[in-house]
Amino acid sequence: MSNLQSTPSSSTTATFQKKYDVFLNFRGEDTRDCFTCHLHKALQEKIETFIDNGLEKGEGIWPTLKGAIEQSKISVVIFSKDYASSKWCLRELVEIMERKNKHNQIVIPVFYRVDPSHVRKQTRSFKDSFDKHGNESQEVLFLLFFYCGLLLFFAMFSRAGLWSCLLAFCLALCGYLYLFNNKESQGEVQKWREALTAASNLSGFDSSKIRPDTALIDQIVEDIWTKLLRDYTPHDIEGLIGHERIEDVISLLCLPDNRTNVQIIGIWGMGGIGKTYIAEAILKKIIKQFKGVCFIENVRERLQNSAGLVSLREEVLSKVFKDKHLKLDGPTIPSKIMERLNRTQVLIVLDNVDDIDAYLPLENLIPGVDRLGLGSRIIITSRNKHVLQLCGVNDLNIFEVKGFNYRDALQLFCNCAFRENYPPEDLVVLSNELVNYSKGNPLALKVLGSSLYKKSEQVWENVVNTLGTTNLNRGIFKVLKISYDGLEDSEKNIFLGIACFFKGETRDYVEKIVGGDCCNSLGVLVDKSLITISFSGWIQMHDLLEEMGREIVDKESPNKPGKWLWRQQEVQNTLKYDEGTNAVQGIVLDLLNIKKMELSPQAFKKMYNLRFIKLHDSGIYLDFGYPYNSKMHFPNGLSDLSDKLRSLIWFGFPLTILPSNFNPENLVELNLRESNLERLWEDAMHAPNLRLLILIGCKRLTDIPDLSYSPLLERIDLNGCGSLLDFPLLAPHLKYLHYLEMHGCKSLRCFPSDIHFESLKSFRLLYCDNLTKFPEISGDLRVLDLRGTAIDKVPPSIGSLTKLWDLNLSQCTRLKHISTNICKLKSLHRLNLENCSELVIFPDIWETMEGFQSLNSSGTTIKEVPGSIENLNGLTYLAFEEMQKFRGASE
Numbered sequence: 001m002s003n004l005q006s007t008p009s010s011s012t013t014a015t016f017q018k019k020y021d022v023f024l025n026f027r028g029e030d031t032r033d034c035f036t037c038h039l040h041k042a043l044q045e046k047i048e049t050f051i052d053n054g055l056e057k058g059e060g061i062w063p064t065l066k067g068a069i070e071q072s073k074i075s076v077v078i079f080s081k082d083y084a085s086s087k088w089c090l091r092e093l094v095e096i097m098e099r100k101n102k103h104n105q106i107v108i109p110v111f112y113r114v115d116p117s118h119v120r121k122q123t124r125s126f127k128d129s130f131d132k133h134g135n136e137s138q139e140v141l142f143l144l145f146f147y148c149g150l151l152l153f154f155a156m157f158s159r160a161g162l163w164s165c166l167l168a169f170c171l172a173l174c175g176y177l178y179l180f181n182n183k184e185s186q187g188e189v190q191k192w193r194e195a196l197t198a199a200s201n202l203s204g205f206d207s208s209k210i211r212p213d214t215a216l217i218d219q220i221v222e223d224i225w226t227k228l229l230r231d232y233t234p235h236d237i238e239g240l241i242g243h244e245r246i247e248d249v250i251s252l253l254c255l256p257d258n259r260t261n262v263q264i265i266g267i268w269g270m271g272g273i274g275k276t277y278i279a280e281a282i283l284k285k286i287i288k289q290f291k292g293v294c295f296i297e298n299v300r301e302r303l304q305n306s307a308g309l310v311s312l313r314e315e316v317l318s319k320v321f322k323d324k325h326l327k328l329d330g331p332t333i334p335s336k337i338m339e340r341l342n343r344t345q346v347l348i349v350l351d352n353v354d355d356i357d358a359y360l361p362l363e364n365l366i367p368g369v370d371r372l373g374l375g376s377r378i379i380i381t382s383r384n385k386h387v388l389q390l391c392g393v394n395d396l397n398i399f400e401v402k403g404f405n406y407r408d409a410l411q412l413f414c415n416c417a418f419r420e421n422y423p424p425e426d427l428v429v430l431s432n433e434l435v436n437y438s439k440g441n442p443l444a445l446k447v448l449g450s451s452l453y454k455k456s457e458q459v460w461e462n463v464v465n466t467l468g469t470t471n472l473n474r475g476i477f478k479v480l481k482i483s484y485d486g487l488e489d490s491e492k493n494i495f496l497g498i499a500c501f502f503k504g505e506t507r508d509y510v511e512k513i514v515g516g517d518c519c520n521s522l523g524v525l526v527d528k529s530l531i532t533i534s535f536s537g538w539i540q541m542h543d544l545l546e547e548m549g550r551e552i553v554d555k556e557s558p559n560k561p562g563k564w565l566w567r568q569q570e571v572q573n574t575l576k577y578d579e580g581t582n583a584v585q586g587i588v589l590d591l592l593n594i595k596k597m598e599l600s601p602q603a604f605k606k607m608y609n610l611r612f613i614k615l616h617d618s619g620i621y622l623d624f625g626y627p628y629n630s631k632m633h634f635p636n637g638l639s640d641l642s643d644k645l646r647s648l649i650w651f652g653f654p655l656t657i658l659p660s661n662f663n664p665e666n667l668v669e670l671n672l673r674e675s676n677l678e679r680l681w682e683d684a685m686h687a688p689n690l691r692l693l694i695l696i697g698c699k700r701l702t703d704i705p706d707l708s709y710s711p712l713l714e715r716i717d718l719n720g721c722g723s724l725l726d727f728p729l730l731a732p733h734l735k736y737l738h739y740l741e742m743h744g745c746k747s748l749r750c751f752p753s754d755i756h757f758e759s760l761k762s763f764r765l766l767y768c769d770n771l772t773k774f775p776e777i778s779g780d781l782r783v784l785d786l787r788g789t790a791i792d793k794v795p796p797s798i799g800s801l802t803k804l805w806d807l808n809l810s811q812c813t814r815l816k817h818i819s820t821n822i823c824k825l826k827s828l829h830r831l832n833l834e835n836c837s838e839l840v841i842f843p844d845i846w847e848t849m850e851g852f853q854s855l856n857s858s859g860t861t862i863k864e865v866p867g868s869i870e871n872l873n874g875l876t877y878l879a880f881e882e883m884q885k886f887r888g889a890s891e
Contacts, residue, residue: 019050019068020048020068020071021047021072021073021224022050022073022074022076023050023068023069023074023075024039024040024049024050024051025075025077025089025093026077026080026083027078027083027085029082030112031078031080031112033827034213034805034827034829034851035112035213036051038213038214038217039076039217039220039221042217042218047221047224047225047228050068050071050072052065065092065095066095069095069099070099073105073228074106074108074224075100075106075107075108076110077108077109077199077204078110078112079109079114079119079200080113081113081125083119083126084130084192085125085129087133090192090195090196091188091192093192093195093196093199094191096195097198097199106227107199107202108202108224109199109202109205110205110216110220111204111206111208112207113874116200116204119196119200120196120200121197122193122196122197126196130192130193205219205223211877212854213876222322226287241404241415242274242404242412242442245274245401248399249267249278249282249379250282250286252265252397252399253286253377255286261374262372262374262375262377263376263377263378263397264377264379264380264391264393264397265377265378265380265397265398265399266379266385266391266393266397266398266399267380267398267399267401268383268385268398268399269383269402270383270441270476271383271476271542271543271544272444272476273402273442274442274443275351275381275382275401276297276351276381277442278401279349279379279381282349283347289345289347290347290376290377291346291373292319292320292322292344292345293319293320293348294315294319294346294347294348295319295349295351296312296315296349296351298352299350299353300353301352301504316348317337320341320344320346320348321337338371341372341373342371342372343373344372344373344376346372346376346377347378347379348376348379349378349381350378350380350381351381352381352382353380353382353388353391354382354383354384380393385398403439403440403441404441404442404445405440406436409435409440409445410422410431410432410435412442412445412446413431413435413438413445413446413448414431414449416446416450416453416529417448417450418453427457427460430457434452434460437467437479438476439476441476441479443480443545444480447479447480447483447528447545448463448479448480448483450528450529451482451483451486463482466482467479467482476544477544480544480548483530484530484549487524487525487528488521490521491521493563494514494522494525495525495530495549496552496563496564497514497564498525498531498549499546499548499553500549500553500566500586500588501564501586501588501612502539503539503546504539505538506537506538507533507538507539510539512669512692513612513669515668515689522539530545531545561574561579561584562583564585564587564588565584565587565588565589566587566588568590568593571588572597575597575603576597578602578603578605580604580605580607580610582607584609584610585609585610585612586611586612586613586614587612587614587615589615589616590616591615591616591617591631591632591652592617592619594631594632596633597631597632597633598633598634598635599633601636601637601638603638604638604640604641604642605640608642609644610641610644610645611645611647612646614649615649615650615651616649616651617631617651617652617674620651628674628697629652630652630653630676633654634654637659638655639659640659641658641659643662643665644666645664645667646667646668646669646689647667647668648670649671650671650672650675651673651675652673652674652676653675653676653677654676656677656678656679657682658677658680658681662681663686664685664686664687665687667690669690669694670687670690670692670693671692671694672694672698673694673695673696673698674697674698675695675697675698676698677695677698677701678700678701679701679702679703680704680705681705683705684705684706684709687710688711688712690707690712690713691713693707693710693713693716694717695717696718696719696721697720698718698720699723701718701721702723703726704724705728706728707733707734708733710733710734711734711735711736713736714736714737714738715739716737716740716741717741718745719742719743719745720745721745722744722746722747723747724742725748726748726750727751734757735758735759736759737759738760738761738762739760739762740762740764741762741764742764742768743764743767743768744768745765746768746769746770747770748765748768748770748771749770749771750771751773752775753776753777754776755777756778756779757778757779757780757781758780759780760777760779760781761781761782762781762782762783763781763783763784765786766786766788766789767787767788767789768788769789770790771789771790772789772790772791772792773791774786774793774794774795776795776797778797778800778801780803781801781804782803782804782806783804783805784801784806784808786807786809787808787810787812787832788810788811789812791809791812791814791815792814792815792816793815793816793817794817794818794822796819797821798819798822798824799819799821801825802824802825802826804827805827805829805830806829807832809831809833810833810834811835813835813836813837813838814838815836815838815839816838817839817841818839818842818843820844820845822843822845823843823845823846825849826849826850826851828852829853829854830853830855831852831854831855832854833856833857834858834860834879835858835859836859836860837859838861839860840860840862841862842864842866844868845866845868845871846871847871848871849872849873849874850873851874852874854877854878855872855879855880856877857879857880858879862880
C-alpha cells in the first residue's frame, strides 16, 4: 500500500517520512547466510528493510548505520550465540534502545538458538564475550605498566638511566591517559549490558518455541506487518489532508454499533479523486476491530485474464486467514473454509472495481460473502456507481468522493510545489489559479505541484497561460500533461513505455530491458509523481496517467500506427496488412481471445525501430504439461525481425527456428514459451546482451546452441523441454547465471561434470526422469532440486557445495547411497529424502551441522541411523517411518 499524505505540520509527519520500515540488527558471522538472509528476503516482499550487506565496518560507516536506525520505524534485534562478541552489534543496540526510549521506536527481539535468560543476565556465551571486552583493557594496562617498571629497573643499573627514565615516564603517561579513556570505555560496556537487559525484557520471538525457521520467519513478518498497519492511529487521520472525507465514510460503516450484520460500503468518484487514499486510511484506522483483513489492489486489471478470478479469490482467503499457501482447486469453496468464514469477522477492501460485466454477483469476487462472520465489512471503490449497485451496495451506503475544498487543495498543492503548507508571497496568485484549475482533484494537484517544484516564476506563468478553460475531465488531462511536457525526450519515452508496455513490471526488469539512462529517467518520473515504485520494486502508474499516456501515443500518429501498439484490433490489422512503420517501438497483444491468424513473411518488415514485442497469452498457467496451439502462423516463413529488438516475448512462436537473418546483438530477453522451436538458431550466434532466456514448454527443442557469446545470461528456463537431450558446457562463460531451471526435461540423461558456476543460486532438475548421474558441479549454489530423477548415488563431490541451503532428493526411487561428505555442507538447512524407497542407510554425520533444521526421510527403507546423527544439533523438523529408533539415536 502506498504511504498516505500527511501535512508537514502534523506531529506524525516523521512517521510517514521514514526511509525504512525495519532495521535488522544481527551478528553476521552467526546468522547472515542462514536465518537473517531468509528473514530479510521475506520482509522485502512487502516491507522496506535495511540490512548492512556490503558495508565494511569502520569509523566512517557508523553515520550510515546510525542514520538507518533513526530512519526506521521498527528494529528487529536477532540475538545469537556470539552476538555480544560484536562491538558493532552492541553499539547499534544501544542506539536502538535510545530511539525506543526517546522516540517510541518499536523493538522486536528474536532469540535465535539462545536462551532469553542468558541474554538478560549476560551468562554463558554472553558472559564470555563481556569477559573478553574487559580483559582487552586489562591486558593493555598490564603491558604498559610492566614495560614501565622494566625501564625504571634498567635506569637504576645502567648508564642510560636518563633516557630510560624519560621513556618510563612516557609509558606511565600513556598508561594514565589510557586509564582515563578506559573509564569511558567501561561506561560504554555498562551501556551495552543495560541495553541487553532492557531489550531481552521486551516481548519477542524464541526460536526454541517456534519451529522450524520458516514458521518463525512467517510469524515475525506477520507481526511486523500488523504493527506497521496498526501504527496508524486515529490521531494520524486528523493530520491528513481532507480527513473529514475519511471520517464520513467511517460513519457509514456503523462501527462499533452494528455488529449483527455484514455491511457493504461503496466509495465512488472520478479517477484521481482519492478513492484508494480514503480506503487505505480507513483500513489502517479500524484494522484492530477485525480478525481477518485484506486489501486487494487494482481489481479491474487483475480480472483481465482468465486466471484472474481464481487468483483473486485465493488471495482474499489467504489474506483473511493469514495462510499464503491456501489454494483453491476449482470454483467451489470447500465447506471447511466456508465454516471458518462464517466464524470470522473480516474487513475486505476491493480497490478499483470498474467493469460492469465482470463482477456479477459479488460472490464471484468474495467467496461466501453472504456467510461472512457477523460484523464483517466490505469496502469497494469504483469510478462507476452502477457497478457498486450491481455488487449489492445500497445507495445510502455509497459515498461520493468529491474534490478537495479550496483550503485542502491549496495545502496539498503547496506540499508538493514548495514542501510547505503555504505558497511564498510572489507565487500566491499563480498558486491560486493553478489550484482552482485542478478542481480539487488530488492527483492533478500532486502531479502539477511536483512538476513546478523549484521552477522559476516564468515557468509558472507559462504553465498558467497554457491551461485554458475546458471541461473537467479534459482539464484534468491537461493538468497532468503539463508535467509530461516538462520531461526530456528520453524520459517521455520511458513514461509512454510504462503506460503502454511496462506497467506492473519491476524496476530491475525495466532497467535491464530498456537500458541506457533508464535508471535516472525512472527517478525523474517518481519525483514528478508520474509513477510510483513500491518497496518491492514494482512500477505502478495511476489509471488516469496511463490513459493520458496512451492518448498521447494516439495523437502523435492519428492515421497510422504510433510508437506503441496495444489495442487488439490495431495490432491485428497492422500485422495482417503489413501496415507497420519505422515509428513503431513496441507491440503488446494478449493472444487469449485471438483466433488463428495467417501472416505474410513481411509482417514486421517495415518496423525498423521495433524494440519490444510482447505477444503473450494470459490464459496460460504455470503448468506446461498440456499442448498449446499457436495463434499466429507464417505459411511462407518469417523473413524480417528488427535488429534493434531488446525484448522478444512470443508465446507459441510458430516456427521451428528463428529467422536466419535476425541479428540478436541488442536482445536482452528472449521468451518463446510453448513454441514449436526445434532449435534457436544455426551454429553460434552473437547475443552479447542477452540476460533472460525462457523456453518453457518448447517440447520439440532438442538442443541448446552455443551460448558462449552471451556472457551476461542471468536466467535460463527450460522447464518442460521434454525432447532436450543434453546441456552444453557453458559454465566458464556464464559468470552471471543465477537461475537454471530444467524441470521436466525427460530426455536429459546427463549434465556436464566438473564445472564451476560462479554465481548460480538455484538449480532445478526435478522430474528429469532419465537423469542417472548426480550433477558434479561447484560454486555458491543455494538450492538444488533433483526430485524424481533416476540418480542412484550422491557422490563425494557434494561436499564442494558449501553454501547449499536446500537439497531436495525426494522421489528418487533409485537412490541407494549418500556420501558422508554431506556433513561438509555447513549451510544446509533442509534435506528431503521422502519416498527414496531404495535408500537403506543414512550417511554418517562426522562433523557438526548447526544450521541443519529439517529432515524428511519418510518413505525410505532406512532401518537405523548412526549415532553421529547427534551432530545435527539444530534439527527442528523430522519425518521418519521409524520415529522411535530415530529418537533413541538422537537421545
